[in-house]
Amino acid sequence: MPRLTQVAPEQANPLQAELFSAVKSKLGRVPNLFTTLANSPAALRGYLDFSAALSAGAGLTAQQREIVSLVTAEENGCDYCLAAHSTVGKIVGLKPDAIEAARRGDGIDDANRAVARFAKSVIESRGRVADADLEEFRSAGFGNDAVAEIVANVAINVFTNYFNNLAETDVDFPAAKPLEAVLSPARG
Secondary structure, three states, X not given: OOOOOOOOHHHOOHHHHHXXXXXXXXXXXXXXXXXXXXXXXXXXXXXXXXXHHHHOOOOOOXXXXXXXXXXHHHHHOOHHHHHHHHHHHHHOOOOHHHHHHHHOOOXXXXXXXXXXXXXXXXHHHOOOOOHHHHHHHHHOOOOHHHHHHHHHHHXXXXXXXXXXXXXXXXXXXXXXXOHHHHHOOOOO
């Protein structure tokens, strides 16, 4: 049972309706995260603006941004974001094994492995990344722009993870299986 109410689109004030319209034009619908976050139009606008900035002209690919989202959601135990980013990950071309690897903080190729491991290091160290981890990321071909973008993507995902965990937002995407079930499916 959600702990925060959703703002019904038909009951939205003009600012909320404008924000919902922007979300719907991009996603084709208004997921529960947005109708719940709309309790504060300032928080919803801040999220949408930050998300748009991270997508426009970003150095990380859409797949790499989803990898960061999946690592962050797994680390923070956010069922809503795991479901949402598993779905979006598929849309941007991540295969199921790449989604599973990202959730483990790993990747199926060198570049995506470096992104996942560095994002996990940022999360686990709360930004106090060891010199060796930073050097390993740079040696994979990434520069300071990618370092900044990974930290920014971790930050926006921590925001939605914490918000959904607090709100207990109803998951309106196909649920992601617990990682343990993905790693060791029941044999029968």
